[in-house]
Amino acid sequence: xxxxxxxxxxxxxxxxxxxxxxxxxxxxxxxxxxxxxxxxxxxxxxxxxxxxxxxxxxxxxxxxxxxxxxxxxxxxxxxxxxxxxxxxxxxxxxxxxxxxxxxxxxxxxxxxxxxxxxxxxxxxxxxxxxxxxxxxxxxxxxxxxxxxxxxxxxxxxxxxxxxxxxxxxxxxxxxxxxxxxxxxxxxxxxxxxxxxxxxxxxxxxxxxxxxxxxxxxxxxxxxxxxxxxxxxxxxxxxxxxxxxxxxxxxxxxxxxxxxxxxxxxxxxxxxxxxxxxxxxxxxxxxxxxx
Numbered sequence: 001x002x003x004x005x006x007x008x009x010x011x012x013x014x015x016x017x018x019x020x021x022x023x024x025x026x027x028x029x030x031x032x033x034x035x036x037x038x039x040x041x042x043x044x045x046x047x048x049x050x051x052x053x054x055x056x057x058x059x060x061x062x063x064x065x066x067x068x069x070x071x072x073x074x075x076x077x078x079x080x081x082x083x084x085x086x087x088x089x090x091x092x093x094x095x096x097x098x099x100x101x102x103x104x105x106x107x108x109x110x111x112x113x114x115x116x117x118x119x120x121x122x123x124x125x126x127x128x129x130x131x132x133x134x135x136x137x138x139x140x141x142x143x144x145x146x147x148x149x150x151x152x153x154x155x156x157x158x159x160x161x162x163x164x165x166x167x168x169x170x171x172x173x174x175x176x177x178x179x180x181x182x183x184x185x186x187x188x189x190x191x192x193x194x195x196x197x198x199x200x201x202x203x204x205x206x207x208x209x210x211x212x213x214x215x216x217x218x219x220x221x222x223x224x225x226x227x228x229x230x231x232x233x234x235x236x237x238x239x240x241x242x243x244x245x246x247x248x249x250x251x252x253x254x255x256x257x258x259x260x261x262x263x264x265x266x267x268x269x270x271x272x273x274x275x276x277x278x279x280x281x282x283x284x285x286x287x288x289x290x
Contacts, residue, residue, distance in 0.1 A: 038108040044099035045116045048092045052124030055088035055195075059131040082198050085132060089195035092124035093188050118169040125191025126165025132194050133219060134158035140216040157220055160227050165190065168230040182236040185229035189275065193226070196271035203268055229279070236282040251285040 059082055099117065103109050134155055141150040165187045172178055201213050212218055237251050246253065258277050262270035 037106050040106060041099045041103040041108055041113055042116060044095045044102055045113065045120050048095045048099065048117075048124055049120035051088045051092035051095065052120065052128050055085040055092070055124065055128040056131055058082060058085040058088060059128065059135060082132075082135065083202060085128060086195040086198050089124060089128055089191055092120075092128075093192055096121065096124070096188055114173060118173055121169055121187050121191075122162060122166050125187045126162035126169075129191045129194035130158050130161035132197060133161060133223060136197065136213060137216060137219055140214045140219060143214060154216075157223050160223055161190070161194070164227040164230040171231075178238070180238050180240055182238055183233045184231060185226075185234070185236060185279070186238075187230065189278070190226050190230060193271060193275045196268055199268040200271075209269070234279070234283065235286040236279065237285070251281050255281050 061081075096117070099113075103113060137155050137158055138150070141154060142148055168184055168187050171184075172182075175183065177183075197213055201210060204210055237255075239252065255274070255278060258281075259270065259274045262273045262277075266273060
């Protein structure tokens with residue numbers, strides 16, 4: 001009887017100890033979740049999503065204006081307020097950078113933060129840019145006779161951008177090797193490229209540039225190219241520095257120099273130029289990058 005009692009007492013003490021450990025672990029986990037400083041990265045991520053939603057509202061609230069010259073020529077234009085979408089996507093990119101910085105600063109990297117970041121990026125750098133291309137496709141068709149009645153099927157390719165962005169982000173979340181390099185073009189880079197189109201459209205002095213942006217076949221080609229860039233496994237450089245030596249960061253320094261010159265001379269047109277050189281330089285130095 002004594003031995004049985006001793007066994008029961010030992011089992012009771014062990015169970016009590018385990019319950020205590022579980023309570024302590026749960027308590028520390030709850031404290032970690034609700035520590036205000038630990039939530040700053042998630043709040044910045046939600047701000048990214050908020051700006052993405054504002055960008056979509058800016059795009060969809062603005063209709064297309066149709067006017068006629070004295071000779072009856074039809075003129076099509078989009079109200080300038082859509083440039084606000086470009087601004088909001090730019091702000092989303094800024095806080096997208098800051099949330100990663102804040103996560104490292106407060107040591108609050110988590111699986112939830114990673115998933116939340118991807119969900120926000122799909123909206124800000126996938127759906128919103130896709131809507132910009134949707135509007136540009138509408139404008140390109142409305143330049144034609146009976147373009148107002150264009151079938152929705154001709155406009156749907158713009159939605160391939162958010163679809164490819166979602167695929168790209170899901171693939172990124174499952175791949176832990178993309179820290180100092182990327183497989184495929186990052187979604188924010190594509191989003192910023194497309195966000196530059198409205199700004200280029202209204203600031204360009206060259207009519208050729210405007211006509212290119214309103215050419216539906218060129219827009220379709222851009223969509224195909226960007227979709228491929230996102231879902232492919234092209235080795236592309238990231239902008240996380242292991243150190244600041246010239247030897248280990250030559251591709252990055254070259255791109256920074258090109259970007260600086262392009263911004264000075266080309267203004268908003270510099271964005272697509274930088275994007276193209278980003279891919280070219282990454283592929284030229286792929287052995288060093290990978």
